[in-house]
Amino acid sequence: MPTESPITPYVLPQPGVDANAVPVAKASTGIAGLDEILIGGLPRDRTTLVGGGPGSGKTLLGVEFLYRGALAGEPGILLTFEERPESIRRNALTLGWDLAALERDGRLRILDGNLPTNIVTSGEFDIRGVLAILAGQVRDLGARRLVIDAADLLLRLFRDPHREEEQLIILHDWLLENPLTTIITVKTLQQPSDPANRLEYLTDCVLRLDQRVLGQVSTRRVRVLKYRGSPFFSNEYPYVIGSRGLVLMPVSSMSLVARAVGPRFSSGVPGLDAVLGGGLFRGSSVLIGGSSGTGKTLLACTMAIAASARGERVLYVNFEESFESLASSVRSAGLDLDDALHRGNLQFLTAMPEAAGIEEHLCHIFEAIERQGSEHVFVDAINAAQRIGCEQAAFDFVVRLVAHCRMRGATCVLLNQTDPRHAIEQISGVGISSMIDALLTLRQVWPDDATHRRQLLVIKIRGTRHLHAWNTFQITDAGIDFGATAPSPSSTDRATG
Amino acid sequence: MPAAKVEMNRKLMLFVAGNEPNSVTALANLNRLRQCVRGCEIDVEVVDVLVHHPMALERRILITPCLVLVHPPPEVMIVGSLTDLDKVRLALRLPADGTGDG
Numbered sequence: 001m002p003t004e005s006p007i008t009p010y011v012l013p014q015p016g017v018d019a020n021a022v023p024v025a026k027a028s029t030g031i032a033g034l035d036e037i038l039i040g041g042l043p044r045d046r047t048t049l050v051g052g053g054p055g056s057g058k059t060l061l062g063v064e065f066l067y068r069g070a071l072a073g074e075p076g077i078l079l080t081f082e083e084r085p086e087s088i089r090r091n092a093l094t095l096g097w098d099l100a101a102l103e104r105d106g107r108l109r110i111l112d113g114n115l116p117t118n119i120v121t122s123g124e125f126d127i128r129g130v131l132a133i134l135a136g137q138v139r140d141l142g143a144r145r146l147v148i149d150a151a152d153l154l155l156r157l158f159r160d161p162h163r164e165e166e167q168l169i170i171l172h173d174w175l176l177e178n179p180l181t182t183i184i185t186v187k188t189l190q191q192p193s194d195p196a197n198r199l200e201y202l203t204d205c206v207l208r209l210d211q212r213v214l215g216q217v218s219t220r221r222v223r224v225l226k227y228r229g230s231p232f233f234s235n236e237y238p239y240v241i242g243s244r245g246l247v248l249m250p251v252s253s254m255s256l257v258a259r260a261v262g263p264r265f266s267s268g269v270p271g272l273d274a275v276l277g278g279g280l281f282r283g284s285s286v287l288i289g290g291s292s293g294t295g296k297t298l299l300a301c302t303m304a305i306a307a308s309a310r311g312e313r314v315l316y317v318n319f320e321e322s323f324e325s326l327a328s329s330v331r332s333a334g335l336d337l338d339d340a341l342h343r344g345n346l347q348f349l350t351a352m353p354e355a356a357g358i359e360e361h362l363c364h365i366f367e368a369i370e371r372q373g374s375e376h377v378f379v380d381a382i383n384a385a386q387r388i389g390c391e392q393a394a395f396d397f398v399v400r401l402v403a404h405c406r407m408r409g410a411t412c413v414l415l416n417q418t419d420p421r422h423a424i425e426q427i428s429g430v431g432i433s434s435m436i437d438a439l440l441t442l443r444q445v446w447p448d449d450a451t452h453r454r455q456l457l458v459i460k461i462r463g464t465r466h467l468h469a470w471n472t473f474q475i476t477d478a479g480i481d482f483g484a485t486a487p488s489p490s491s492t493d494r495a496t497g
Numbered sequence: 498m499p500a501a502k503v504e505m506n507r508k509l510m511l512f513v514a515g516n517e518p519n520s521v522t523a524l525a526n527l528n529r530l531r532q533c534v535r536g537c538e539i540d541v542e543v544v545d546v547l548v549h550h551p552m553a554l555e556r557r558i559l560i561t562p563c564l565v566l567v568h569p570p571p572e573v574m575i576v577g578s579l580t581d582l583d584k585v586r587l588a589l590r591l592p593a594d595g596t597g598d599g
Contacts, residue, residue, distance in 0.1 A: 113559055116574050120588040123522065123578030128514035129546050129553055129561035136550030157560065157576075 024229040027145070027181040030068025031061070033248025037224060037233040043204045046228075047175050047182040052209030057220060057241055058185040059083055060091075061209070062147035064245050065183055067097045069145045070107040074181075076145035077137055078110045079130070081153040085110040095245055109141055113154065127154065127167050131174045138178065145181050152186045152196050164195040172202045204228040219357055222248065240359040247363045261437065261463075262409065268306020269299065271473070271482025275458060277466040280438055282375070284462070285402045285412045290442030295454055295475055296415045299442070300378050301330045301337065302480055303413065307376050308346040315374040317365055318350045319384035334478045347372055353387040358397045361388060366404055374410050377401075381415040402435050437462040443470075456482075505537030507589060508568035514561040515547045519578045523562035526579035533582075534591050566590075 026040035035041045042048045042065075052058040059082075066076035080088060088110060089099045102108035113130065137143065148154075151171075155164045175182055184203065186196050188210070200206050206225040221236040239248040262282030266273050273279045280286055290296050297320070304314045318326060326348075327337040340346045349368050351361060369377060379401065385394035398414065405412035418441075439459040446452055455470040473482045511527060513520030524543065531539050546553040546561055556565060566573040566589055579585050 111554065112557065115557070115559065118573070120573065120575040120584070121577050122575060122584045122588075123526075123580035124519045125560050125562060125577040126514075126517075126519065127560060128517060129512060129563060130559035132514060132546040132561075133550045133554045133559070135547075137554070154559065 024227075026230075027069070027074070028072070029061075029065050030072065031064055031246050031248065033237070033239070034222070034246070037222075037237055037248065038205075038227065039230060039232055042181055042183070043228065043230070044181050045179040046204040047172070047184060047202070048205040048207065049199045049203040050183055050185045050207045050209065051188050052185070053188045053211060056188075056209035056211045057239075057246060058209055059088070059149050060241060061207075061246060062149050062183050062185055063088060063092055063097070063099075066108060066145055066147055067092065067099065067102070067245075069181075070102045074144040075107045075141045076109075076147065077134065077141065077143045078108070078147045078149065079113050079134065080110065080149040081113040081115075082150035084114065085112050095241075095243065097245075106141060109137055109143075111137065115154075115157065119157070121157075127170055130154070131170070134174075135178070138180065143180065147183045147185070149185050150187070151184045151199075155196060161193065161195045165198055168195065168198050168202060200225070205230075219359060238359045240357075240363040242363045242367055244367065247366070265310075265312075265411070266306060267299075267303050268309075269302055269473075269480045269482060272456075272480070275456065275467050275471050275482060276438075276461060277464040280411070280461070281463070282411055283406065283409045284437035285406065285414070285435060286438040286440070287414045287416060287436045288440045288442065289416045289418045291418055291444075294442035294444055295473075295480065296417070296442055297326070297380055298330055298333055298335070298475060299480060300380055300413060300415055301326070301335050304346060304376065304378055305335060305337070305340045308340050308343055311345060312375045313345045313372050314347070314376045314378070315365075315368055315372055316346065316348050316378045316380065317368075318348060318380050319353050319387075320380055321350075323348050323350055332477065333475050333480070347374075353384040356388070358385070358388050358393045362397065362400055362404075365401065369404070369408065369410065374408075376411040376413065377405050378413045379415065381417050383417045399435065506568075507537065507539045507566065507591070509539060509541045509589075510556070510565045510567055511541055511543045512546050512553060512556075512558040512561055512563045512565070513543060515545055517561070520562045522578040522580070523564070526582065526585070527564065530579070530582055530585060530591075534586070537591070 025044040026038070026042065027044040028035050028041040029038070050058050050061055059080075063078065066078055069076050078085075078088070092099045099108060099110065103110065111133065134146070138146070155167060158164045158167060184199060186199065188208070205227045208223050208225055209220065211220045220239050220241075222239050223236045224232045224234060237248050239246055241247075261284045264279035265282050266279050267276065288296050288299060300316070304316050308314045320326075321329075323337070330337060337346075337348075341348070347368065349365065351364065353361075356364075365377075368374070382394070382398050385397040388394065388397060402412050402414075414436075438461040441457050441459060443455050443457075444452065445455060453472050454475065455472050457470050458466045458468070471482060473480055475481075509527075511524060513524060527541060531541070544552055546558060558565075560576045562576070562578060564575040564579060564585070566575075573588050575585060575588050
């Protein structure tokens with residue numbers, strides 16, 4: 001019975017926030033994670049400044065804000081001074097956003113603000129033309145949202161800091177008179193004297209996006225610099241451009257919300273459920289360690305097939321090999337992955353660890369979990385995370401994956417390839433064992449009688465009694481079998497070298 | 498030279514923002530220019546963007562006042578209160594002096 005945790009993210013009030021002030025009304029951005037750090041969304045009917053360098057995703061953030069708003073019944077207008085409307089529509093389509101359809105429905109309008117390059121200037125002028133156009137368009141459409149993309153390019157025409165500042169004040173006054181939730185994007189300001197800096201003072205909320213390279217992996221981050229009248233999460237949060245839009249994954253608030261673990265489920269391995277004291281718990285996190293060739297993947301595939309045969313939705317993330325190579329290697333042990341695949345509730349996600357940063361990997365995995373509504377998630381194997389980035393990145397990857405599965409109530413089964421000499425130490429050594437509910441380790445032994453044996457040890461299972469002994473199992477052409485060899489009292493050697 | 502005379506006529510559009518001072522100045526300056534340029538017809542259509550915003554959108558008039566040379570091509574856009582008449586005349590490709598000697 002999954003229940004919502006009563007714990008909610010704890011937020012320190014920001015300086016200057018009057019605790020008795022009327023709460024600021026908010027407009028949801030509809031962007032996963034962003035509303036969370038803004039504690040609800042952007043200030044409604046007010047202006048937010050979004051600054052960022054090239055490639056940081058400013059335009060995309062603005063477009064997604066309008067797209068999600070339009071879908072939720074708030075029509076919007078995009079005024080673009082840099083990218084052409086046609087290119088914006090094309091890029092949006094790659095994320096599955098059909099802007100042209102929204103335009104036809106009268107829920108969105110894209111205005112091209114690109115000025116001719118051969119413009120001649122003589123005497124005084126101002127931006128009232130564009131405001132008149134906007135006012136007319138807002139009336140026509142009944143617009144509630146507005147995005148002015150690359151506003152710095154409009155200002156550049158004035159070629160004088162003082163006049164640029166005047167235009168900003170004209171714009172600001174106009175926005176104050178119009179009940180529009182607005183985003184203005186500008187390039188990251190380099191010089192402190194740049195008049196566009198004034199926007200940081202004139203607007204109610206300021207976000208900064210940036211893109212940097214750490215350990216050869218490019219990461220995008222967003223930070224809320226200010227939010228008048230509202231608390232907010234002030235750290236830098238990584239975000240990625242996922243296959244369906246921007247995705248933020250704030251670590252701070254995620255791990256606080258969790259669901260209770262569910263009932264037990266069978267591993268699908270004859271004899272193993274008894275060793276586990278009745279099976280593993282739904283929604284718990286399970287770590288299976290062992291050196292190469294001990295049968296981790298085979299055990300995971302057996303569990304995955306068994307769950308899918310019960311009609312449960314299973315996601316198997318594979319960092320090690322292609323689906324074909326995995327399917328052929330488990331076929332000799334009697335497992336038919338192709339057959340399981342045809343049932344439709346087992347899904348494989350194969351990824352090269354080096355192909356992306358941890359944010360992107362997590363984003364793809366989270367999207368797959370979301371799409372499938374996964375009840376069990378297998379990751380083969382988490383030591384690959386070290387190839388994604390540094391040690392810290394690998395740790396982050398595992399912590400966030402476990403937290404995400406826990407939040408969704410999905411079982412998370414992680415495989416970890418260990419050095420045979422330090423199998424147990426390595427499992428605790430990754431620093432995540434306290435988050436893990438069940439810890440199993442596999443090994444191969446060649447005792448004096450020269451009979452090769454495979455063994456499994458349950459190091460812990462939260463909330464259950466289990467056998468504290470090495471349990472011998474066999475891999476036959478019908479799969480893993482614990483049945484034939486019951487644990488003997490003499491084999492209760494918990495500690496190995 | 499009759500062939501050259503055909504090219505002398507100008508069709509202009511002046512986009513203004515109501516009675517805002519720069520717009521009023523631009524209109525006055527444009528009238529001064531028309532008076533001192535002879536030997537050609539200058540046809541001016543004045544458009545108030547506060548009223549006719551669709552037309553402003555169609556021609557992408559983001560700045561006011563804005564004078565557009567519509568004909569003959571190529572199209573030219575001059576923004577501002579048109580204080581520098583020589584610059585405006587040059588941009589409109591009108592002859593430098595208004596004596597109308599042909």
